[in-house]
Amino acid sequence: MFRYIVRRLLQMVLAFFGTTLIVYALMFAGQGDPIQALAGERPVSAAQRAYLTEKFHLDQHGVGGFFYRYADYVTNLLRGDLGESLTGRKxxxxxxxxxxxxxxxxxxxxxxxxxxxxxxxxxxxxxxxxxxxxxxxxxxxxxxxxxxxxxxxxxxxxxxxxxxxxxxxxxxxxxxxxxxxxxxxxxxxxxxxxxxxxxxxxxxxxxxxxxxxxxxxxxxxxxxxxxxxxxxxxxxxxxxxxxxxxxxxxxxxxxxxxxxxxxxxxxxxxxxxxxxxxxxxxxxxxxxxxxxxxxxxxxxxxxxxxxxxxxx
CATH class of the missing domain: 1.10.3720.10 (MetI-like)
Structure with a gap:
């Protein structure tokens, strides 16, 4: 039973990272302009857009940008930090x-x-x-x-x-x-x-x-x-x-x-x-x-x- 539980835990780790990778990829592929979507119809200043773009690595494009952002998310996750939403709340x-x-x-x-x-x-x-x-x-x-x-x-x-x-x-x-x-x-x-x-x-x-x-x-x-x-x-x-x-x-x-x-x-x-x-x-x-x-x-x-x- 102990070996079975250990084996299942290892499978859970793989399933967890595989699922989060897929979800992250879907969000990355279907993302339009999240900053404007968050603001609604209100205008977003250039300073606010530059700050949020740098903070959430939105300036990273392509496959390399996706893996960079995902690696940053996993690194923070392993430290117990789920990060911040685009609204600034943890x-x-x-x-x-x-x-x-x-x-x-x-x-x-x-x-x-x-x-x-x-x-x-x-x-x-x-x-x-x-x-x-x-x-x-x-x-x-x-x-x-x-x-x-x-x-x-x-x-x-x-x-x-x-x-x-x-x-x-x-x-x-x-x-x-x-x-x-x-x-x-x-x-x-x-x-x-x-x-x-x-x-x-x-x-x-x-x-x-x-x-x-x-x-x-x-x-x-x-x-x-x-x-x-x-x-x-x-x-x-x-x-x-x-x-x-x-x-x-x-x-x-x-x-x-x-x-x-x-x-x-x-x-x-x-x-x-x-x-x-x-x-x-x-x-x-x-x-x-x-x-x-x-x-x-x-x-x-x-x-x-x-x-x-x-x-x-």
Whole structure:
């Protein structure tokens, strides 16, 4: 197990630098005039343009200029410095403010997927073909068919404005209650997928030979399902939820925009719109680390859930 973790960590290092290189290349290739994009319609003086051009090495052109800027970014990154955005703010300070908000939002979405999705999936798998199974099938297909860009404003209008059950917007310093509705909206797609995945896995394991053997030995149904079936059925669900955690952290752009949440997704969208390359690369770098670590944790959990899985 130790050698496997070390090998995975080395692979994570390569994946991290490869991903940041690609993101940096995309920002470098598609960059127009980031200084003017940052200023909007306001004029930029020659002194301001010269200062920002020299500070962010925007005068370096071509392939050589790209690798020079990327090497400078990696050097600062290895020192723990994410650099500064084009607005002059430190990216580390922006992350320090945005990260806790997005982490709470993603955690709410993940809990919704686990508590509701997995529980309903187990019940639907046990009672496959019944009324509950068919009802959840229709509801999950409906949720999967509605994109977040439609679901978020719809939930905001019905539950936030009309019924006043939740705050319509989160604001600059959102409380946990204010993040509850956007967290539920964010976790709806994960909930639907987790429910169908759990249902399929439970229904398949209930038809396995070891279940028939356990029942033949006289074990109660509650123990067969709760210990044997559920443990084996959770392996694909854990895989999905581990990958989904990274997706929830980075995929909250629409939800944070609709509910006015100053999180990572909100700042990432604003950085892309203003062509703030350093901020985009810095935020994506952190999201890549979260995604890689969550995948490593999932792989280690395999051996915990199923003793037959061993890493040599």
């Amino acid at each position: 990216i580390g300070d922006i992350l320090a403010q945005a990260w806790p908000v997005t982490a709470k939002l993603a955690l709410i979405g993940l809990l919704v997927a686990i508590i509701i999705g997995v529980t309903c999936g187990v019940v639907a798998g046990i009672r496959r073909g019944g009324v509950f199974d068919n009802a959840t099938l229709v509801l999950t297909l409906l949720v999967l068919g509605v994109p977040t860009i439609v679901l978020a404003p719809l939930a905001q209008y019905l539950l936030g404005v009309k019924l006043s059950l939740f705050p319509p917007t989160a604001g600059a310093d959102p409380s946990l209650y204010a993040l509850l509705l956007p967290g539920i909206v964010l976790g709806c797609l994960s909930l639907a997928t987790a429910l169908r995945l759990t249902r399929t896995s439970v229904a398949e394991n209930l038809r396995s030979d070891y279940v028939r053997t356990a029942k033949a030995k006289g074990l109660p149904t509650r123990r067969v399902v709760g210990v044997h079936v559920l443990r084996n059925s959770l392996i694909p669900v854990i895989t999905f939820l581990g990958v989904e955690l990274g997706n929830l952290m980075g995929g909250a752009i629409i939800t944070e925009g609709v509910f006015n949440i100053p999180g990572v997704g909100f700042n990432l969208f604003r950085a892309i719109r203003t062509e703030d390359g350093p901020l985009v690369v810095g935020l994506v770098s952190v999201l890549v680390v979260v995604y890689l670590v969550s995948n490593l944790v999932v792989d280690v959990l395999y051996a915990v859930l199923d003793p037959r899985i061993r890493y040599e």
